Amino acid sequence: MSLPFINRELSWLEFNQRVLNEGLRSDLPLLERVKFLAITASNLDEFFQVRVGGLMLMRRSGRKTPDPSGMTPLQQIQAIRRRVQKMMEDQYRLLSDELLGQLDAAGIHPHRMRDIDAAQSDQISAHFHANIFPLLTPLSVEADGDPPLVPDLQLTVACKLVDSEDQSIRYALIPIPESLGRRIPITSSSGGHAFVLIEDVVATFAETLFPGEDVSASGCFRVTRNGDIAVQEEDAIDLAGEMEDVLAARKLSDTVRLELETPISRDVARVIQDVCQAGPQVVYRIKGPLGLASFMDLAFLPDFDRLRDKEWPAQPSPSITPGESMFDAISRQDILLHHPYESFEPVLRMIEEAADDPTVLSIKQVLYRTAKQSRVIDALIRAAENGKHVTVLVELKARFDEARNLHRAEELQRAGAQIVYGVKGLKTHAKICLIVRREAGRLRRYVHLGTGNYNESTARLYTDISLMTCRPEYGADASLFFNAVTGRSKLLRFQRLVPAPNAMKPKLLELIASEAERARQGGQARILAKINSLQDPEIIAALYDASNAGVDIQLNVRGICCLKPGGKKRAKNIRVVSIIDRYLEHARMFYFHQGGDPEIFISSADWMGRNLDRRVELMIPIEDKDARRQLLKILETLFKDTRQASLILPDGTSERIEPAKGKKPFRAQDYFYRQARRKAKAREHERAMTLEPHVPSE
Known part of the structure; x- marks a missing residue:
């Protein structure tokens, strides 16, 4: 019997509708509504360029093979057209009937x-x-x-x-x-x-x-x-x-x-x-x-702050003492950062310090999408000019960023960096930076691993996780990783990191099956996952099997979700929610209960066939106790949202989650910002109360 799947393209359009629904909300500031409208239009532009373009190529080639949902390319094109026309009606009704008049009344006057x-x-x-x-x-x-x-x-x-x-x-x-x-x-x-x-x-x-x-x-x-x-x-x-x-x-x-x-x-x-x-x-x-x-630039017009959300400035991490070297901070403990609530600055500082530190011998890094004026690339150029061995894998196949990546790669090469243009046949999407430093006559490796790009612009707009560590096993794996992608060797013998395309899907299927087996034996079994997209048929089949076995599965899927949740048979124990808020939900985090000894991961990869089978990705286990607690808290908090979250329905549409009767709405992103600010203030107060003796110089 074939498994139930929601069509990928129609699921994506429902995601875009959730974004548009934010623009339809009269309780949001006016320019925030304009911003969400512009985002939906930008999203549709890329959707037509890539997804509809691909379907039209399939149709022209005569391909009639249905996708996992049972739709042929022609049927998908026809269904997309119907859904897009309805969405565009909603877009222009919002613009004409509400936004233009309200803009005019607020002092922003569009004229013909x-x-x-x-x-x-x-x-x-x-x-x-x-x-x-x-x-x-x-x-x-x-x-x-x-x-x-x-x-x-x-x-x-x-x-x-x-x-x-x-x-x-x-x-x-x-x-x-x-x-x-x-x-x-x-x-x-x-x-x-x-x-x-x-x-x-x-x-x-x-x-x-x-x-x-x-x-x-x-x-x-x-x-x-x-x-x-x-x-x-x-x-x-x-x-x-x-x-x-x-x-x-x-x-x-x-x-x-x-x-x-x-x-x-x-x-x-x-x-x-x-x-x-x-x-x-x-x-x-x-x-x-x-x-x-x-129309996006309207949302950022100067002198109209009253029509926008109040700023949520990124907070300093309480794990890092102001002014201290990033290498000293990482030597003390693993550092987990939750962006953009916690600043991306420590990541930039780590790379910039490495560029100028005379004890740093080499920097190796993967760049997928970078900022237009990238401090990361500037630091790597400076490091190469300072005589350090700099190796950068620049992914030229990052769609629509190819031209910029080509240009910046040429700049790096002129500075003396060793450039690798991706891996043949695969996109390299892993987020990793390895810095090798000589300390007390020995080499020590510092690693940054994350869920988001090395892009200081999007780091202020996307939610992501960064892990900074000098654990020897992670450093050794990072070296193996770069040897594989630059030297065309195999992604094998890793101690901690789990790479795609060879190991990540088998590991995920093993973890899901393990939870299912525990449930069949009457034990507690639980899976929590936050991803941007869920499409891989094997992963979906495994989740259906685990649900049938009694595993409690909660999925936070921002965009595409091809799994049909909530069915009485296959998906009765699966709940899928999606959060659309002021920040783009981008972090990937996975939790498997494992009989009370949980395994917790962050990852660069979504649960998509393209990520698991056709890209170089990394899944990173979190071992530090404080970091594990922090990550689980983030995951559990996301599933409590009753303000910005929607429940994904079996037909692929969604409905906004309402708070229980008598309860105030809970907004996860607001909670994360307030917590980051509270922790930063508490740490600042703690430092202010600490008496440091002034030791005279010798």
Whole structure:
């Protein structure tokens, strides 16, 4: 009998709906609602580029094999279109019926060109001719020629042109460079921040680009192209060169979505579809401004703090004495950090101190996604220039970060670092840094292991876990890991760390089966797991089996969940919740009761086939007693949330969890912030009360 599965793509869309639901909440600050709306649009952009793009390739190849939920590629594409259309209706109803009016009332004034006064029109005209016109490059659409290349995800204005003399008709496109920004500020008698959208400005002044012709009709559109193009590593001699070819190919790839502003004339729409080679099945007609992802910058407008959440500044870890060396702190004990409630600064300091410490001999690190202005990369460059042996595995196959990773890898290489471009056939997604230091005539290894990227920007927005340790077994495993990924040896003989793709799934299946066996024997059996996505069929089958055996299974799954929870047979003991809050839930944490001697892990990997079978990942056991208690407390707290948590239902949809009658709502992220602040203040007070004798220098 086949096992019940929820379709992966539809499950992801339900996750995006949970994000959109935050934007629909009238009790949230206005600009937070705008932010959530923009996030859903950005998410949809990538979903079409990658997931829909991949399905369309499957369909074109004639593949009809159903996925684990029983849906063929065509059925999935059709179901996605229906669900996305409903979601987009919700997005634009929220924008038009609520947010735009509330923004205007709050001092943020969106205007259409047709509604502005003469003084504002003169202001916009001057700005257009000085700052916009020189950067526009119109593209002619020739009836018998090749269609012009329309940039991916870029706003473009299509124009119907009528010659002033002979009344002949032709069509042209005006791509709008992203560097121009989306909003054009204008002065307003009511004060505040007034603006018009750039596509409205370009359409209004389009005739200035076509002397001797009149613009009789125009319309804005946006094309999404297939981003599911991968480097053919089997034939790649120069991986960096091959990756540049992939980036170029994406610009020319097939259209997977065409967004058309409405109203738009039928003939202009037809020309746009012809240019983009877009059939009716990929066309979405939009009643409002296109590209809502660019509205994200509205959420961060200066001088409107009253319309945003109050700041939750990251707190210092109580495990680290201010001013002390990170190596001294780690030598004293394992350090577990819960980001962003606890600052990411210790991780950055560890790498920066290593770059300048004369006793540090080498630094080895995996970089997957980094910040635009990365302190990590700056420190690694400085370390190489200081003569340290620096080895960096830069994952070029980190989708949509390939260009940045290529550029930064070249910088590191010029500084003298040894660069490895990932592992053939696999993405390297592990989060690990190994520092080797000479202490008292011996070599000592310091290791950072985490669930998130070495990215100080996202470390302020994503919840993640960091472990910093100098335990010899972890250091030895870290050396084995880097030897394997740089020297193409096998991921074998690890003492503590559990690597994918060879060992992590077998270990997880063994742990789940062990809990099931204990339950069958009448013992207490419990699994707690926090992951971003759950899709792997073998893991899901094992969880169903454990549930049947009586194991209490609680899963916190932010996004995709292909397991059907709550069924009377297979999943009667499985509860799945999802938390959407101000921080993106990103940490992966696993707890297995193991007869009262629990095994607790953090991991870079989700329970997805791609993570467990096709990526280099790490699962890290937590052995320090304080760290284990802290991690279990975090896990248990997440399952108590009755403010931001939703219960995943058997059909893949979700419903918000409400507090019990008479109980106040409990918000896990708020609790974590308050606890981090309380611990930091308590430690600060403790240090202030400690009397340190002043010892005279010799």
